[in-house]
Amino acid sequence: SYNYVCPLGPALLFVKTSQGKEEGRRFYACSACRDRRDCNFFQWEDEKVSEARLAAREEYNRNHQPSFTHRQNVERYENFVLLPLSKRRFCQECQQLLLPAEWEKHSDHQFLCDISTAQLKSPSQLLYPLENKKTNAQYLFADRSCQFLLDLIIDLGFRQVLCVGTPRLHEKIQSKASQEEDFRVRSLLLDIDFRYSQFYTEDEFCHYNMFNHYFFGGEASCETCRKFLCQDNGERVIMVTDPPFGGLVGALASSFKKLMSMWKKTDKEEMPVFWIFPYFFESRILDYFPSFSMMDYQVDYDNHALYKYGKTGRRQSPVRIFTNLTPSMIVLPVEEGYRFCAICQRYVSSGNQHCEICNSCTSKDGRRWKHCVLCKKCVKPSWFHCNNCNCCALQNHTCEKTDAGCFVCGKAGHKRSTCPSLSCTRTGREKSHCTVFMASCLFLRCGIFFLFLLVFQALSVIWSKSPPCKICINECHINYFILP
Numbered sequence: 001s002y003n004y005v006c007p008l009g010p011a012l013l014f015v016k017t018s019q020g021k022e023e024g025r026r027f028y029a030c031s032a033c034r035d036r037r038d039c040n041f042f043q044w045e046d047e048k049v050s051e052a053r054l055a056a057r058e059e060y061n062r063n064h065q066p067s068f069t070h071r072q073n074v075e076r077y078e079n080f081v082l083l084p085l086s087k088r089r090f091c092q093e094c095q096q097l098l099l100p101a102e103w104e105k106h107s108d109h110q111f112l113c114d115i116s117t118a119q120l121k122s123p124s125q126l127l128y129p130l131e132n133k134k135t136n137a138q139y140l141f142a143d144r145s146c147q148f149l150l151d152l153i154i155d156l157g158f159r160q161v162l163c164v165g166t167p168r169l170h171e172k173i174q175s176k177a178s179q180e181e182d183f184r185v186r187s188l189l190l191d192i193d194f195r196y197s198q199f200y201t202e203d204e205f206c207h208y209n210m211f212n213h214y215f216f217g218g219e220a221s222c223e224t225c226r227k228f229l230c231q232d233n234g235e236r237v238i239m240v241t242d243p244p245f246g247g248l249v250g251a252l253a254s255s256f257k258k259l260m261s262m263w264k265k266t267d268k269e270e271m272p273v274f275w276i277f278p279y280f281f282e283s284r285i286l287d288y289f290p291s292f293s294m295m296d297y298q299v300d301y302d303n304h305a306l307y308k309y310g311k312t313g314r315r316q317s318p319v320r321i322f323t324n325l326t327p328s329m330i331v332l333p334v335e336e337g338y339r340f341c342a343i344c345q346r347y348v349s350s351g352n353q354h355c356e357i358c359n360s361c362t363s364k365d366g367r368r369w370k371h372c373v374l375c376k377k378c379v380k381p382s383w384f385h386c387n388n389c390n391c392c393a394l395q396n397h398t399c400e401k402t403d404a405g406c407f408v409c410g411k412a413g414h415k416r417s418t419c420p421s422l423s424c425t426r427t428g429r430e431k432s433h434c435t436v437f438m439a440s441c442l443f444l445r446c447g448i449f450f451l452f453l454l455v456f457q458a459l460s461v462i463w464s465k466s467p468p469c470k471i472c473i474n475e476c477h478i479n480y481f482i483l484p
């Protein structure tokens with residue numbers, strides 16, 4: 001049983017951390033929504049909850065169920081495909097296939113007509129990608145990357161693909177399976193996006209939350225997943241996941257471990273996994289999965305302005321494949337410049353040079369990195385060794401160890417609140433001219449306050465227009481820590 005449940009399943013326990021130390025009260029919040037506007041569930045761990053509040057929450061959860069069940073959606077689909085083309089409509093506002101009896105209700109909504117079988121087979125094209133940055137950044141694979149993944153899966157001999165948050169890969173497999181008789185690969189999609197239940201049966205799609213390992217369809221849905229993983233003795237099964245990048249690696253890892261244990265044959269063996277995630281999460285992923293290694297392949301997306309193949313040629317994508325398969329088995333396309341490093345026994349980017357000192361191909365971002373003898377490791381090409389910080393960093397970084405100084409006068413040794421150029425000091429001799437000083441002091445304070453406001457406004461304008469954080473892509477610097 002769970003402590004607290006919101007419409008997206010069991011809430012997670014969080015605590016704020018600062019410099020690795022826990023700070024403040026622990027609290028429960030929605031597992032999947034980082035933005036209170038999307039799910040406002042909040043509960044202090046040590047807070048007593050009244051019966052009335054619990055009842056209200058249950059009521060709220062009930063009211064926030066989708067309007068149709070998965071079963072109902074499957075039946076609707078069966079009726080939909082019987083309709084002649086001219087009667088097949090899709091409401092773009094409600095993101096829903098419409099049966100003729102429902103047209104009336106959606107008459108002032110935008111809709112698409114003549115929905116073809118091909119369109120029904122590629123729902124990821126029909127549905128608009130959810131782009132709520134904090135909750136569900138639905139970045140869809142560019143066809144180049146999706147095809148690469150599928151070819152790789154086939155070449156490695158896998159037959160069952162558990163697609164966790166990879167609707168486009170699932171869709172590719174499903175449509176091939178329905179078109180080509182000798183295509184033997186099967187797939188099951190696990191995703192939080194319930195819109196997909198309109199296009200897939202209960203054996204093809206499970207409504208699932210990967211932050212808390214929650215099957216919305218209950219035991220039956222969980223059983224579908226277990227069966228899928230265990231058919232043919234669990235041979236030739238692989239899980240491919242591409243979670244939203246907003247962090248919570250620990251929560252994801254814990255769910256993936258649970259999925260992997262549903263497959264588990266022996267203690268030694270691990271279910272093969274492709275976890276697609278940005279390279280800067282490497283150490284976090286390895287913390288949870290020491291058997292994983294990061295591949296150099298750069299995963300491209302269709303609808304991500306930063307990470308897609310631009311018109312001007314190749315843009316760098318920071319998204320990689322993490323896997324527990326032997327790296328040498330992951331053959332990367334030579335046409336795209338990847339080459340095999342015989343010493344590292346893996347394929348690497350063309351720019352990734354083997355460093356003699358580190359004895360490894362050290363680049364993480366595809367550019368050629370340089371070795372720093374003082375740091376005893378390879379670093380980004382744009383970094384320089386800073387003697388102040390005693391490590392490599394960007395040339396224009398602010399050194400960590402030096403005192404940033406006073407906000408007002410810039411001098412070191414004191415903070416804004418005790419700045420001598422501002423405050424009316426309390427020593428007796430100075431009190432005499434205090435009134436005059438007070439006035440100018442107040443004037444100065446107001447001035448600085450407004451200046452501060454202005455700068456803040458300017459900054460927030462700049463922030464809102466600048467591309468998302470390069471480190472975490474959509475969600476900046478989560479300082480929460482999930483307790484086990």
Ligand SMILES: C[S@@+](CC[C@H](N)C(=O)[O-])C[C@H]1O[C@@H](n2cnc3c(N)ncnc32)[C@H](O)[C@@H]1O
Pocket residue numbers: 032135136137138139140141164165166167168169170190191192193208209210211242243244245
């Ligand atoms: C970054 S997109 C990956 C899509 C993938 N590149 C593709 O083209 O198939 C993340 C996917 O995970 C799903 N997702 C987001 N949050 C989720 C959650 N809490 N549990 C399960 N799936 C989730 C989204 O609906 C989306 O399909």
Ligand SMILES: [Zn+2]
Pocket residue numbers: 091092093094095105106109
């Ligand atoms: Zn509608």
Ligand SMILES: [Zn+2]
Pocket residue numbers: 341342343344345353354355359360361
């Ligand atoms: Zn190498």
Ligand SMILES: [Zn+2]
Pocket residue numbers: 355356357358359362370371372376377378
């Ligand atoms: Zn090196």
Ligand SMILES: [Zn+2]
Pocket residue numbers: 372373374375376384385386390391392
């Ligand atoms: Zn250095």
Ligand SMILES: [Zn+2]
Pocket residue numbers: 386387388389390393397398399400
């Ligand atoms: Zn420095």
